[in-house]
Amino acid sequence: MNYRLTLAHINDTHSHFDASLVRLKIQLNQTQFSLASHSGGYPRIAAQVQQLREQAAQQQQEMLFLHGGDSFHGTLFYSQFKGQANARVLDYLSPDAMVIGNHDIDDGNATLANFIAKVSFPVMAANMDLSAEAADKVGALAPLPNLLKFDNAQGIGQYLLKPFYNTQLAIIGVTLDQMKRVARPDADTEFLPAFETVANTIKHLKQQGVHHIIVLSHLGYEMDKHLAAEVDGISVIVGGHTHTLMGDFTEFGLPCVPYGETVNGVPVLQAGKHAEALGIAELEFDALGKVTQLSGSSCLMLDRHFLLSGDTAATEQDYRDATELLHQHPGILWDEQDEQLKAIIDHEFRPAVSSMEQQVLAMVPRTLAHTRLPSQRLPHGSEIAPLVSQSMFLAAREQLPSLHFALHNAGGVRQSLEQGQVTLGDIMGRLLPFDLPLVCYEIQGVHLKQVLESAINEATNNSVMGTGAGSFPYTHRLRYFYDGRQPMGERIVKLELLKDDGCWYEIVTEEYYVGVSTSYTTSGKEGYDALLNAEWQQSLEHVTLPGAFIRMLSHDDILLEPAMPTVNYISHRNS
Template sequence: MNKSIVAGVLALALAGCASQQPDQPFTLTVAHINDTHSHFDPSDARLELDNRALFTRLGGHPRLLSFANGLKEQAAAADQPILFLHGGDAWQGTGYFKLNQGAMNADVLSRMQLDAMALGNHEFDLDNERLAAFIGSVEFPVLAANLDASRDPHLAEAGNLKPYVLYAFDGNKKRRVETLKDAGRRPVVAVMGVVLEDMADIAPNVGELRFEQEVQGAQRTVRHLREMGVKNIIAITHLGLERDQRLAKEVNGIDLIVGGHSHSLLGDFRNLGWEQNEPYAQVFTNQDGRGKTCVVQAGQYAQAMGRVDLTLTPDGRLLRCEGGNTLLSDNAFFRDIRRAEQHRLSGQDAERVAAYIEAQPNIALVEEDPALRAHIDENYKPALDRAYGRVIGHVPAALRHVRLPVNGEGSEVAPLVAASQLYWANTPAVQAVTGRRADIALVGAGGVRTSLEPGELKEGHVTLELLPFANAMSIVSLTGRQVAGLLLETINASLPEGAHTGKFPYVAGLRYQFDETGRDRGFLSRIEVRRDGQWQRLDPEASYQVVMTSYNASGNDGWNTLFATQQVLTDRLDLAFVNGKLAAFPVARLSKTDGGRVQVHYINQPLDCKAQGVRCNTDAQAFVDYVRSQRPVLTALPESGITLNRL
C-alpha cells in the first residue's frame, strides 16, 4: 500500500463508525484533480531529489486512476465516505484533444469513476453541440449552478448538466439521491458547481448560455439546499484560487471548495526543487462570522492528486480540514533530460532516490493502472504518435510564455520564436527563394499559444500546440521609422488594464527600451538593430528586411502600421510549401472589405492555404528547423531584447 494511503488509515478508521450517525460528527474524504487538459500520458518533469537534479515523468490518467483506486480501497477498509471530484478544464492541452475533439476525454474520464466535475472554460472551445455530446456521454454529472442553459438549443435538454447532486452515505457506500427523504437517516452531501461569471468574455463559444454572478449564484444555491435540509455542502469550482477565496469569505454555508482554473499546486514543494505555494486547505471565515470554508486545488496536467479529510458537525459546520497534494511519479529517474538508457539511475543510486521519496509527504511512486494504460495505447496513442512525429529537441526546464511583460519578466518562448524566424529566413534554402537577407523578426504575443514544459519536444508540440495557426512567413521592407511606429502602436495599445495583449511585439535582431511616461503611454528611449555582429541605432530613413507571419504582416491584431504601409505598393513575399518545395508569393498591395477584413492582392498566383499540395505553416517549420539544427537542448535566450519600464 502506498505511503500516502497508509498515512490516513488510522484517522479514517477511528472516524468510520461515527460517520454513519446523523447526530455525530461526519467525516468525509475528498480526492480531487483539476485542469487535466487531456494529459492522458505522463508529463516529463525536472525534480531536485536528495540534492540532485533528476528527470522523471509525473502523472497521466492511468497513474491518477491507480492512486485514486488506492484511496478508495483505504476508505473502504475503514468504512469511510469518499468522493472523487474534478475541478474542470479536462479539454484542450494536447494532441489527444485535437485529434479526438472531446470524445477521448469522455471515454477516459468515465473510466476514472469520478463522482462529479465542474464545467471549465476550455470545455467551450469547440461548440455547444459537441459539449452537449460530451456531457451526455460521461458517466458522472457535470455541474454549474450559476449557469442558465434554458435558451441554448444544444444544452437546454442536457440532463447530465446539473446545478448540484446529492450523495447519501452509509459508511463507505454511497448512492445518488434526489431528496433527503430518499436518503432516510443517512448523511447527505451536496456537491454543487460554480463556473466563471465572465465566461462569455473568456470562452469562444458559449452559444445562448447565460452566466450568473459567482457569489450570488453560489449563495442562492446554498440557500436552496439548506431549505431542503441539506447540511453538508461542497462546491467544485472553475474560478481560480483568488476567486475561490473570495467565494469562501462572501458566501455562507459552503464547507469545502474544490477549485481549478489557476493551476495552483497548493503546498510547499521546495523539498523537490519546486516552489512554495499558498498553503493547502486554507480555512476562511464566512461573511456571517460563524461558518468556515476550506479551499483546495491540485495543480495541473494530471500531475498530482489532492486528498482532503473533512470533519463536519451534525448541523454542517466545518470542524477539521486537513490534507495535501501528492505528485504522482514514475519510478524511473534520469540524470539527463534526454532520458537515454545510459542516463538512467540504477543500483544504489536508484535505491537512495526511492528512499528519499518515501520520506517525503508530497510525492509518491505510483504504478499506472494497467487496464487504462493498455486502453489508451491501443485505441488512441498510435494516431497521436503519427501526428506528433519525430523528436526535434529537449526542454530541460519549463519555458514560460506571457503576453505582456510584468515587473520586467516577459515571455521566454516568444523571443525563441522570433529568433527561429530570423534564423530560418536567412538559411541558404530560404534565401535562394527570396533573394533577401532578413534584419529583424517581429512576433505578436498572441500567435504563441503555449509555454513549453520540460521533456521531449516533438514536431507536433510545435505544429499542434505552440504555433497551431498554420501561418505563412512573410518578408517585407520597412523603414526604421515604420518599425519604430509599429512598436509604439502595439506597445501603447497593450498597456491599459484589460487590453488585448496579443498584439504586443517580441523581437529578434532588434532590441528596444520603452519607458512609460503617463497612464498607458510612453516612448521608445532606445531602439537598436544588430548588423555585422554589432548593435547600431535604428536609422529612421534606412530600409530593413523584416520577417513575421503573414497574419501580422497584413496588419491584423492591431498591427495597423503594416496595413497602412502596404495599401498602395509593397515588396512583401509570402512563403509557403507547394508540393513539398518552398515558393514565394509576391504581394502587390492590401485593401479592406466593407466589413473591415483585410484582403491580400497578389501579383501573380494567390496563396491559397487550402489548396491541394499547399502547406502554409512555415512559421512552425521555422521553429522546428531552428530547434533541430541550432538549439536541440532548448533553453531561454540570455536576453529577450525588450526592456519595458512601467510607472
C-alpha cells in the same frame, strides 16, 4: 455526529493521459541532485482513486472524486480526437462531477456537447445561462440531461445532491464569468456573475436544510480565496484554472502553496496541472457543514526507477537515500497503474498519434523555458514565446511583405521546449495545441500602445481584475518598456520597432503599422480589445499558429536559442 469525507481531486489535466516528465531537486549528504521522473497520468490516477474508494468503503466513510475543469487541449490525444478520447478515458475514471473550464469550450458549444453526451457523470457550470440557445441547433448544450447549468426559472444554479450519512451534501460547479473574454463559446451562451450565482444557490440550499456544500470551481486560486471570503455557507472549494500545486514540495524545488489554505474558515484545494498530481484530502465537518479537521496533500505519482544527475555521479547509496527520502514525504505516491485503462489508451487512441510523436523536426540545444510572466529568474519572461512570435512573423511576411511585427499572448504557448529532439507531436500536441489561424491587421501607434498596456494590466491585475497571466504579450520586432508603477494609460514608457536596416525606431502615435497575431487575440480577448480598432484585419490562408512554428523549424538558418529581449517589465508590486 462526525461527518468524514475522503476527497480526491484533479484539475487542468489538458488531455495528459500519459505520465509527464518532472524534475525535482534532491539534497543528499550536502550534494544536490536533479531527479528526473514521470508523474501521474490517467492510469496511475485511476489506480489511486480505486484504492481510495475501496478504503472508504471498508471504513464505511463517504468518498468523492472531483475534476476542477480544463480536460481539453494540451496533447495530441485532444488534437486528434477533439474530446472523444477524453470522454472515453474520463468516463472510465468516473468522477462524481466535473466543472467546465475555459479550454473545454474553446472550440465552441458543439465539441463540448459531444463530450458531455458521451459521459455518464454530471458536468457543471451553475452560472452558464443557456436560455438564449436554440434547442434544435446542432451541438446544443441546453438539452443535455447531465449538464447542470443556470436555472432561469428559480434564478439559481443547478446543483448535485449526494446522500451524506444522515443528511445530504451539495456540489455547485461554477466557472469563469469572464468566459467570453478568455474562450470561444457560441454567441448565444452567457456566463453570469459567479459569486452571485453561488451565493443565491447556497441561500436556496440552506432553506432546504442542506449545509454541507462543496463549490467545484474553475475560477483560479486567487478568485477562490475571494469567493471564500465574500460568500458565506461554503464548506470547501475544490478549484482549478491557475495550475496551483498545493502541498509542501519546497524541498524538491517545486513552486507550491500550502494544501487546503483556509479563508473565512473555508479550505481552498487545487492539485497542479497536467494530471501530474492527485489531491487527496481527509475532511471532517460539523453538523452545519463547517470543516473542523483537514489533512492531505497534492500527491505526485512517481516512477519507482528514476534518474539522478549532479556534479558528481550518483552512487547506489544515493539512489537508496533518495528513495527513502521520497517514501517519507506525504506528497509522494508511486507508479501503480490501472492496466485496463492503459490498454484502452494504448489500443484505441495511441496508434493515431504515435507517428506524429516519432516525426523529428529539429534539435533544441538547450531547454527553452516558458513562463507567462517575467520573474527574478527570467526577467524578460518566456524564452520560447518570442520564438513563436518570430515564426508567426516569418510565415505572415511571405504573404504580406509590408508586415512590421508579430504579437502573441503567453497563454497561447503551453509549456517549455525541452532540450533534445523536437517532434511534430511536441508542437501540435503540447507546445502549441491551439490550431488558430493567423490574422494580419493595420493599427495606429496609439492603439498599439493601448493593446500592450491593457494586456499586461490584465495579466498582472494592475488596477484591473484580469483574466489570468495568459494575456501577457510577447513580440517579434517590437520592443516595449512597461512600468507598472505609472498611472494607467502611461505605463508603456517606450515602444520601438525593429526595421529591416537593423535599427530600432520609436513607434509614432499617429502612424500606422502592420502586425500579425492569432484570431484569438485579434478578436479582442483577454485585454486585447484595442486590436478591434485596427483599420483592417485579414486572415492568412493556409497558415495556423502551430503550422508557422513547424515551418520555421524547417529553416536551416533558424537558431532555436533565446532571442534578443523585447520585453522590459517593471512590476507595480516592486514599489
